[in-house]
Each structure stands twice: as structure tokens, then as C-alpha cells.
Amino acid sequence: MRVEAARRETWVRRSASPVWRGFGVLVAGALPAFAFPESDVAWFAYIALVPWMMLLRTAPTGRRAFLEGWIGGLGFMLAVHQWLIPSLHVFILVLGGFLGLLWGPWGWLVRVMLRGRPSVLRTVAAMGVLPAGWLIIETVRSFDGLGGPWGLLGASQWDVPPALRLASVGGVWLVSLLVVAVNTGLTVLLTVSTARTAAVSGLAACAVAVSAAWIWAPRLENAGHARVAIVQPGVIGGVERRFDRSEELTRSLAGQDLDLVVWGESSVGRDLTNRRDLANRIAALSRQVGVPLLVNMDAPGSDQAGRTGIFKSAVLVGPEGLTGDRYDKMRLVPFGEYIPMRDALGWATSVGKAASQDRRRGTRQTVMVLPGPFLDRLRIGPLICFESAFPDMSRQLVRDGAQLLVAQSSTSTFQRSWAPEQHASLAALRAAETGRPTVHATLTGVSAVYGPEGERIGTPLGTERSASAVYEVPMARGTTAFVDLGAWPLYGALGVLAALGAFEGVRYLRRPGRERRAPRAHTVRASKERPGR
Template identity: 65%
Template sequence: MTLRSWAERPARLLATPWWRAVAALAAGALPALAFPAPALWWLAWAALVPWLLLLRSAASARRAALEGWLGGAGFLLAVHHWLLPSLHVFILVLAALLGLLWLPWGLVVHRLLGGAPGPGRVAAALLVVPCGWLLVELVRSWEYLGGPWGLLGASQWQVAPALRLASVGGVWLVGLVLVAVNTALAALLCAPRGRAAAATGLTGCAVLVCGVWLCAPVPALTGTARIAVVQPGIVDGTGSVQHRFDVQEDLTRRLAGQRLDLVVWGESSVGQDLGRRPDLSARLAALSRTVGADLLVNVDARRSDKPGIFKSSVLIGPDGPTGDRYDKMRLVPFGEYVPAREVLGWATSVGKAAGEDRMRGERQVVMRLPDTRGSGLRLGPLVCFESAFPDMTRQLTRDGAQVLVTQSATSTFQDSWAPAQHASLAALRAAETWRPVVHATLTGVSTVADPRGRITGERLGTDRSAAAVYDVPLARGESPYVRAGDWAVYGALAVLAVHCAAEFFRWAAIRGARRGGGPAGG
């Protein structure tokens, strides 16, 4: 076989429908490598290019739609592959259903980049393709469809210029810039007539990032709070719930004398309702007196004052529960409840779906610590999955929270990418809000991010059973994103509305020309 035939072989394979389907799945999965644990963040700036090139080369719009769907399914499977031991075959069903969201995106890419696009179509693609991607992310971010896990912009959690972008327009703005750069690179490769427009788009993205990096405001630091995180690690065997409590109690007791403002335990750190177990309440109050600080624990139990099981952040002072309590509002689909259980209840028989639905809280809560050292620190608690939602941390900041605290577990996914992916969200939420984020876990990755999104202090990995003390920087003021909100989302929706209107009028003009016997081209 000659060198030329080897070079032509990929083109021949991609002319085969089955090989194109495989290529679409693989191309859609590629951006997952930008997220932790691989954390190849730089890959996100070009990871969509193979998928874009595949879509624009589809033989028909129908084929492009199919490959958009397959690529979306591949992306979701790759980003959520660690759910396979829990959901088994059902994860394939979910990926196939949610992958349909990328079907219209495939059509848009094919329409704007297919054939031999000129400067006008390339310029339109630089605007519309990123906005179409954002719309897909926005829809799948609905909590009942799985929530905003694996948003492309979240892959840039350790990139300082991207975090500055997030402080201006949230994770949505970061995602828009990423997809715009990918679109421009694809156009440079496939659209000779539109390369000037593509180069202009790349330059515009660079100017935007540099301009925000140089000119956007930064948080003004106002002091520190001493906050301890207690991570017990894996606790197995009979009586593991009680054993875990004992381990956390012992680790907390070692913090005495360190002049703390707060001690944080992870999600489900207390397995019995404190109203039913006054002995546990008394032990927690004694711990608070020993360390000289309040404890923020998380109770996962059937309530004594309400029907059902709640996951609740509960503040404990030297006299016991202070009355500050936050009940988790956004639950993990299948992990904590089964959507439409009457229809999908069979999922509990093929995986580890929730046997009983957890109950939802009604409102977010800002807790205030006692003014023992002149701080009167205000906390905004979140439970696990909720740290993925930028609107929740934004609302807590607007309500006056000075520190955002996420209580998580991830014990089911200890040896997967999930703990690192979850912990990375602390940096993003901190940058968006100008509020430090304390991410405390039972067995995952515990970490703290400062108001600029930089990771600070000791990082407790999945192999640790320890307590760590952090001098957490505080900041005043509100970030542009907190003040202005989701303007990037509204702008993207406006662009898509204009594009849809233009396509409608184009279609109407072609149809009218055909009826009138005029030329059918457009």
C-alpha cells in the first residue's frame, strides 16, 4: 500500500455512514479530557474542531443532525462515565435522550460551515454556533435533566484569565469564548474564502480575554476567617454511620485551641435526626465548646418534625443547634430521587437509584455566626450537587453571604473523576461571586478557593482522613456577574432569535420564488 493510499484511507472511512457514526461519538467525547482528572484544560480551546469538521462535511442536513445527536451522546457519556457503576445500562439511555439536544446544533453547524462558506457565513457561524452550544448547555442545566455538570466553561477552572471572564459573565461567557475559538479554528481549516473572517474572530476573542484580564475589577480583600474542614475518609463495615461520627468527633477535638471561626463537616456527616437523638446533639454541642467555634454539620435522616428524608445543613453552637438550618433544594436525579417514578421506577432494579425520594427544601438560607471575634461571619450553605448551579451561589451572595460552603460526599465515586471534577467547581463559583468557597467532603477532595478563584491552603485528597485549618480570605463588594446576572445568556438567546428570524425569511423568500417560477437558489 502506497503512502498516498494510507493518507486517503481516513477520507474513505469517513465516507462510510457507520464509520462517521463512530467518529461522531469519539469527537463528541474528546472535550471531556479537558476536565479533571485528566485536566487537559488547554485541549478545550480546540477539542470541538474535529466534531465541527465532521458536521460541516455531512452529506445532508439529516446526516448532520444525526451526527450532532451522536456527538452529544458521546460527550455526555465521557463526562459522566463514572456514573456507570451506579446506573449501569440506564446511563446509555440517558445519554441518548439528552444527546438529542445537540441535534439542532448539528444542523446549525452544517448550515453555516457546510459547502464553501464565504466571509458572511463564517462571521455568522462565529456568533451563532457558540450561542447554539450555550442554549444546549442551558437546557440540560435544568435540574430535572441532570443539572449543569460538565459545562465546557468549567474546564477552565485553573486558568486565571478564564476565571476573570467568569467574574464578568459567569461560566456562560467562558463557554461562549471557548466555542467561538473552536469555530474560528474549524473555519480556518475548511473555509478558504472565509479565512479573513475567521482570523478576525480569533483576534476578537483574544482582545476580549485580554481586555477583561487587564480592565475588569478585582475583589478587595477585607481580612480572613479561620475555617476548619473535617474529612473522615472511607468508613466501611457494620455501624459505619456511627463509626464515621466517632471519627469526625475525634478529628474535630484535635482542633482545640486554634482560634477557629467555624468547623465544617461533609455531606451526610450525621446519619440520625438530631431531634430524635438528643445524645448526638449534646456531643456536637460539647465539641463546639471544646474548639471554641460553631460546627456546620449535614444531617441525612428522616425528620422528626416533617415527613420524609431531608439532607440538611445544620449549625451547631455551644448550646446545641442554633436554629439555623438549610434543607437541600436541588436533588440529584436518580441518586436522591427518581423523576417520574411511576414510569422510570424500574431504574432502581438495574442500578443504585434512590429507593425513596428525598424531600426538597423551600428556600436558600444565609446563616450568621456569633460575633465572638468581631466578624459575625455570614455563611451561604450548599449541599453537594448544588455547587454546580451558578444561580444559587449568585443568590446567596446577593443575600449577604461572605463565605460559600459546599458540603459534599462523593463516596460512591471515590476512585473516579467525579471528586476532582466536583472540587474544581469551587474555583469557578468563587471567581463568579467574589466570595471564597469552602468545599468540604466526607471522602472526596476537600479544598478552598479564594475570592479570585485561586485554590488556597492544603488540598485533602480522596486518600486522606484528616482535619485541616484554612485562613480563608474575605472580600467585599459584588462581582460584575453578581450585579449584572446572566447577560451572556440573554445576549446569546437574542442572537439565536435574530438568526432564526433571518432563516425564516430566507426560507419564505425561496418558497415564494419557487411558487412564482423564479430562481430557487438563495
């Protein structure tokens, strides 16, 4: 008994130690990463935040809660982006520490809402306030200059049909709200006996909301099928050898009654406007398979406006050569394709594989119209690599008339990591949000296709494959609520936090004693005035 008591005392002492708490918070913040591919335990997202929130609610002070929010955010950022460590080395700690700061206010907010024995009213408010706070963090870090929306909590639900249905209503943002709300309710159930009824009611409300979305969300109409081929050359050294292998795989597609052939990002290492020989070889392939090819250039050259530099461009090539349809990548990968504030942060190139030269940005999104057997006018919306993580880009393409979203990607630098699976999974979310099938074509895998509701079509091409594959892609008519309304959950989150701020402001102004202190201060000032002045 004494031994057990000593062990309990040791545990309590260590759990109260700032060092042990800091370590625990760092680990707890990293846990949600296991809900994402390649670990891919989607259900884990609904409990992954509970240990972190349990620690935050018991922080001794608000300042300590802020610090533990920051430390947990660092753990989350490092875990979700662990595949970047071989490229950025120690600089990943700088980035993780900077972005982890975003969770500092959230840590403070968790303590405010859940500390001690929260009332039923405070528990109900927490079910809305804490998810709203998390969503604002996801919004801020979604700016491409801050790393972009990689690892959004809702993205962990990429293969869960009810969550994909929810995404069609409010995008990945609404799914993130649901996940954090469930974690909040479970935290209360496990720690606060006086508010368990409120927590159960909140969780039931989440279930009702998902059911309502499932029933209410508009159903899309079937619009036939398109036959799309993906060409994945695999891990091959040298741009010329990669081009040759892509050419060989494309020839094997002849006679398969296709609508489009897609090559991955950087599949052509030269500017086709200057290398007519390469453009002619691709045009010959187009004649052989009977449809246009969507290829991707990554090379020094000039864009359609005459600007010079290195552009990443999706280019459509038909039987007669370049069609004039071209899209230049707009959102570049920080440190991978450019270095923000290079004068100050250029040293990152000396400790990792950061971009030695900045790529140039495109200026507008493009919808390409294809001639061919599918309705004669198949309209595709191209995205390049990192851009498939941005819900607003795919939404805009669909609003501009795109019937099929095509993301060209290359994760060859990160072959033996979680990155290829995570990247491919994003296409499922973009498809579900917009109600448009999405093709994710890569150089080295994972290449995959998803239908209008985010469902997987056919068999993906894994990272070990060098192959081509044809997919029968279901098309759809109609629009989703997300396409019509946009990211309305973000505005709702801002409204919730604004209401909380207003409520706390009114409470502060009505605090007893404020009216008595103000006149006393005035009297002191008046007494110092001398007569006759």
C-alpha cells in the same frame, strides 16, 4: 505508489461510510471530557470540538448532521459522566441518548454555517451563532431534573486565571461561549481557505474580549481573613464510626483560634432534633474548639415546616446546642436522590444503584449568621453537594448577604473516578463568579478552599486522607458583574439565535418565485367553481 493510492481510496471510502462516520463522531464528541479534572488538560478544551465540527460541516444532508450531532452529544455525555457507569450500568445509555438529543439541532446548525466554502459574512456569523447554540444546550440541560450543569464546557477552565476573571463578568456561561468560539475559528482555519482572514479576526476579537474583561471587571476589596477548619473522616464504614472519627478530628482543632468548623455531607446519619445525645456531643465539641460547627444530616425526620421524610440538611450547632439555623437541600441528584417520574422510570433501581426512596426537597435558601471573633457576624451561605454546580444558587446567596460560601459534599461512592476532582473544581468557579471565598468540605475527599478570585487556598485533602485542616481564608468586599447582572450571556445567546431566525425568515419570504406560485394556486381554485353556485 499504487499501494498508497489504494490506502487513500480505502480511507476516503471509509470516511464516507455512515458506520465509520458515526463511530468517528461518537469518539469526537467524547474528546472534550479530557479537558476536565482528573485528566485536567484545560487548554485542550479550545481544540477539542474541532474534529467533531469538521465532521459535522461535511455531513451530506441536514438530517445526517442532526443525527451526528446527537451521536456526538451521546459521546460527550457518556465521557463526562463516565464515573456514573458503575452505579447506573446500562441505564447510563438511556440517559446519555436522551440528553444527547440536545446536540442534534447544533449539529444541523454547524453544517448550515460552515458547509462548503462559507463566505466571510457567514464565517463571522458562525463565530457568534455556534457558541450561542451550544450555550442554549448547556442552559437546557442545567435544569436539575435533566441532570444539572455538570460538565459545562466553561467549567474545564476552573484553574485558568484569565478564564476565572471572565467568569466574574458573565459566569461560567461566558467562558463556555469563549471556548466554543475559539473552536469555531480554528475549524474554519483548518478547513476553509477562503474565510481564514475572518477566522483570524474572530479569534483576535476573542483575545481582545478576554483582555477587556481582565482590565474592566471590578476589583474586590480585601476584608481580612477567616480561619475555617475542614473535617474529613475518610472512607469509614458505618455512620457511628464515621461520627466517632469526625469527633476525634474535631477535638484536635482545639486552641487554633478558628471561626468555623465544617463537616461534610451526610456526616451525621441521624436527625439531630430527635437524637439529643448526638446534638449534645456536637455542642460539647463546639465548646471545646470555641466556634460553631456546620454539620450535615441525612436521615428520616421532619423539616422546619413539619413535613416528614428523608432530608439532607446543613445544621449549625453552637456551644448551647442546635442554633435553629438549618438549610434543607433544594436540588436533588436525579436517580441518586430521587427518580424523576418514578412510575415510569422506577425500573432503574433494578439495573443500578438508583435511589430506592425519594428524598424531600427544601423550600428556600438560607444565609446563616455566626457569632464569633470574625467581625462578630460572619454570614455563610450553605450549599449541599450537587448544588455547588448551579451558578444561580451561589449568586442568590451572595445577593442575600453571604460572605463565605460553604459546600458540603460526599463523593464516597465514586472514590476511584474523576468525580471527586471534578466536584471540588466547581467551587473555584463559584468563588470567581461571586467574589466570595468558597469552602468545599467532603467526607472522603477532595476537600478544598478557594479565594474570592477562584485561587486555591492551602493544600486540598485528597481522597486518601482522613484528617482535619485549617485554612486562612481571604475575605472580600464588593460585588462582581455576574452577581449584579446575572446570566446575561444566556439572554445574549437567545438574541443571536433570534436574529438568525429572523434573517433566515426574511430570506425565505424574499425567495424568487414565491409571488408567482401563490396567484397560480388561487387561479386553480377559482377555475373549479361552477357558475350559478
